[in-house]
Amino acid sequence: MKNLIILGAGTAGTMMANHLVKKLPKKDWKITIIDQYKTHYYQPGFLFLPFDIYTEKQVKKEGKKFIPSGVNYVQKQIELINPDANTIELEGDEILPYDILVVATGSKTAPEEIDGMSGPDWYKTIFDFYTYEGAKALRDKLRDWKGGKLVVHITEMPIKCPVAPLEFAFLADSYFRKKGMRDKVDITYITPLSGAFTKPKATKALHHLLEEKGIKEVVDFNIERVDYKNNKIVDYADVEVEYDLLVTVPTNMGDELIERSGLGDELNFIPTHKTTLQSKNHENIFVIGDATNLPTSKAGSVAHFEAEILEENILRYIEGKPLKEEFDGHANCFVETGNNKALLIDFNYDHEPVEGKFPFQGIGPMSLLKENRMNHWGKLAFRWIYWNMLLKGIPIPFVPSKMSLKGKNFE
Amino acid sequence: MKKLIANREIDVNEEGYLIDFKQWDREVCECIAGECNVVMTEKHWEVIEYLQDKHRKEEPLSIRGIKRSGVINIKEFYNLFPGGPLKKSTLIAGIPKPKSCI
Numbered sequence: 001m002k003n004l005i006i007l008g009a010g011t012a013g014t015m016m017a018n019h020l021v022k023k024l025p026k027k028d029w030k031i032t033i034i035d036q037y038k039t040h041y042y043q044p045g046f047l048f049l050p051f052d053i054y055t056e057k058q059v060k061k062e063g064k065k066f067i068p069s070g071v072n073y074v075q076k077q078i079e080l081i082n083p084d085a086n087t088i089e090l091e092g093d094e095i096l097p098y099d100i101l102v103v104a105t106g107s108k109t110a111p112e113e114i115d116g117m118s119g120p121d122w123y124k125t126i127f128d129f130y131t132y133e134g135a136k137a138l139r140d141k142l143r144d145w146k147g148g149k150l151v152v153h154i155t156e157m158p159i160k161c162p163v164a165p166l167e168f169a170f171l172a173d174s175y176f177r178k179k180g181m182r183d184k185v186d187i188t189y190i191t192p193l194s195g196a197f198t199k200p201k202a203t204k205a206l207h208h209l210l211e212e213k214g215i216k217e218v219v220d221f222n223i224e225r226v227d228y229k230n231n232k233i234v235d236y237a238d239v240e241v242e243y244d245l246l247v248t249v250p251t252n253m254g255d256e257l258i259e260r261s262g263l264g265d266e267l268n269f270i271p272t273h274k275t276t277l278q279s280k281n282h283e284n285i286f287v288i289g290d291a292t293n294l295p296t297s298k299a300g301s302v303a304h305f306e307a308e309i310l311e312e313n314i315l316r317y318i319e320g321k322p323l324k325e326e327f328d329g330h331a332n333c334f335v336e337t338g339n340n341k342a343l344l345i346d347f348n349y350d351h352e353p354v355e356g357k358f359p360f361q362g363i364g365p366m367s368l369l370k371e372n373r374m375n376h377w378g379k380l381a382f383r384w385i386y387w388n389m390l391l392k393g394i395p396i397p398f399v400p401s402k403m404s405l406k407g408k409n410f411e
Numbered sequence: 412m413k414k415l416i417a418n419r420e421i422d423v424n425e426e427g428y429l430i431d432f433k434q435w436d437r438e439v440c441e442c443i444a445g446e447c448n449v450v451m452t453e454k455h456w457e458v459i460e461y462l463q464d465k466h467r468k469e470e471p472l473s474i475r476g477i478k479r480s481g482v483i484n485i486k487e488f489y490n491l492f493p494g495g496p497l498k499k500s501t502l503i504a505g506i507p508k509p510k511s512c513i
Contacts, residue, residue: 156473162511192474193511194498200425202513220495222474222485236474236485237494251475265470266479274469295469297512331512345513353513 002029004314005088005098007078007257009035011043011391012289012303013104014066018393019311021068024318032072032096034088038063041132042386044300047164047336049135050142051175058383060132066391078105081261083282100284100314103270105257107160107290107298109134111250114155116226118250126226126246129168130160138247142175147184148244153233154191155223158267159252160290160298163345165189166196167336168247173213174338188216190233190241195219199352202345205369209337252298254291269293274349275325277310284317286310296329296349304390305330305401330403334379342375344368348403354410359398361407368408417442428501428508432466435505444503447492455491457482459504466506472497473509 004020006013017033024031045059067073080089081101088096109130111118117126127141128134152169159165169189176182189196189210196210196217197203210217221235232242254268263270263281271280272292279285288310289303296302306327313323329349336342344366345353357364365374389396413420414427417438422430427443429435440459444451461482465472474497477488492499501508 156475157509157511158471158473163513191511192497193509194495197513198508198510199513206513220498222497224485236489266476293470295471333512335513347512 002099003097004029004031004100004102005096006031006033006102006104007035007081007088008104008106008255008289008291009033009037009040009063009067009073010104010106010289011300012106012291012307013102014040014063014391015304015307015393016102016104016288016310017071018066018068018391019307020314021070022393023311023315026070030072031070032074033067034074034076034078034090034096035063036075036077038075040066040391042383043130044161044386045383046129046132046135047167047171049132050129050138050168051171052139052143053171056136061387066387078257079260081257081263081285083261083263083285086284098284100286100317101282102310102314103258103263103279103285103287103291104289104303105255105291107252107254107269109250110253111248113251113253114223114226116228117155117248119226119228121226121228125231125244126228126248128248128250130164130249130252141245145245147176147181149186149188149242150245150247151188151190151233151241151243153189153221153223153246153248154193155249155251156192158298159249161333162297163333163335165191165249169215170209170213170338171336172247173215182214186216187214188218188241190218190221192222193219201352201354202369205355206343209371213338252290258291265293267293274329275327276313276323277306277327278313278317278323286314286317294329297331297333299331299333300386300390301332302330304396305332307393308395308401326402328402330401332399334375334382336376336379337371340376341371341373342379343371344375344378346403346408351403351405351408351410354408356408358407359404426502426508429505432463432505440503440505443505447499447503449492449499449503452491454483454487455503458488458491458500462500462504463506466504471509472501 040063042059045054048054077091123137127138176185232240258264258268270287272287290298309326332346347353356368358366414423
């Protein structure tokens with residue numbers, strides 16, 4: 001009997017368990033998935049929780065429900081990966097051997113990386129919305145906030161769902177308008193990049209949104225510290241921005257397990273072959289989702305497209321065949337722009353988001369890089385798709401894992 | 412588009428970033444640096460080499476990476492390439508500007 005172990009039962013790990021249980025012969029392979037946490041969160045919902053658009057119940061379920069029978073589910077803390085011995089060490093000195101390892105330990109926020117961020121004002125005037133706790137605390141804060149300077153801030157790249165902070169700024173604009181207090185709120189968007197949009201076509205198509213919504217932009221801002229005593233953030237060039245309410249996206253890092261095991265880069269992400277998803281340093285270790293260091297977005301859609309290719313590559317690896325170099329960095333994301341509208345973007349390693357129709361050329365019904373209501377309903381419908389299709393490894397109709405060039409207006 | 416750099420036609424994008432790294436050399440580099448009011452020193456070259464190495468390995472560039480590079484600290488980085496150091500240094504190094512997805 002051989003062992004395949006999946007570390008992490010989040011979006012990517014759960015999908016892989018569902019994919020592999022159907023493909024690996026039960027008499028030869030035992031599949032084990034390990035995750036210490038009981039709750040599976042719908043992370044895209046964290047964007048809506050602060051604005052009372054989603055309730056707490058809509059963003060969490062018991063993880064066990066999504067692990068297929070036939071997969072051994074272990075709820076214990078993982079102490080160490082030992083790639084030389086091909087073993088996993090769990091809490092209580094339990095050792096599990098593996099023949100193939102799939103690492104899906106994701107990424108998480110690390111506010112302690114910046115001086116003053118997670119200090120005494122954390123969840124008082126400084127919030128994140130990338131965690132369940134943060135999004136919920138922020139919701140309670142916003143419910144009776146009287147207004148002032150709202151600063152939406154990205155600490156450093158890469159972050160999970162790179163458009164989420166921008167969506168947050170857009171939704172905040174709508175939220176305060178609806179409450180009749182938009183004139184009391186000053187919204188500033190701060191990024192370490194050279195703009196809220198950095199790709200030429202997206203900048204051209206979307207920059208007007210910031211102006212229309214009266215959202216100020218501070219760019220090239222690399223935060224050094226939060227001066228919480230004086231309510232301001234300070235960057236390395238000594239630029240200071242004052243806030244009354246700071247909504248920040250802290251540094252995103254891979255799990256400490258990766259650091260402990262000596263498998264990661266400076267942010268604990270695992271060096272991974274960008275087309276095959278095999279780890280660069282160990283041929284029987286594969287990496288999926290946010291845990292990789294791939295130059296694509298850290299997003300659920302990416303994990304979904306990766307899962308289809310990784311399933312095939314694991315089967316090929318078992319049969320001793322060469323791996324398929326198929327993964328193209330495909331990502332597909334809805335971007336909320338407020339007022340019940342959204343954009344849709346579809347892109348990969350080589351092609352930036354452009355305008356066009358999706359998924360059917362000339363027909364749609366979704367529009368790429370253009371805000372409309374149809375896209376917004378698509379985003380809301382996605383929660384159902386996530387729980388009922390995506391996690392179960394069911395392909396999304398008409399959206400293949402490799403990006404299609406059809407229906408897109410490349411010049 | 413084409414731009415005349417060091418008396419050569421070089422392919423660049425709208426913002427002046429090199430499209431084909433093969434066209435980059437020290438002469439081109441010094442010329443771009445000059446346009447950014449940067450005078451190349453030994454330390455500048457060290458940073459440029461570090462950035463190009465990260466780019467070759469397809470590893471994302473970040474201020475944190477600079478901190479852990481062992482080449483330079485962040486304050487020095489700002490002093491060498493004043494005003495948007497990552498943006499300027501990547502331009503001079505002939506590699507793409509760090510980007511988000513849109």
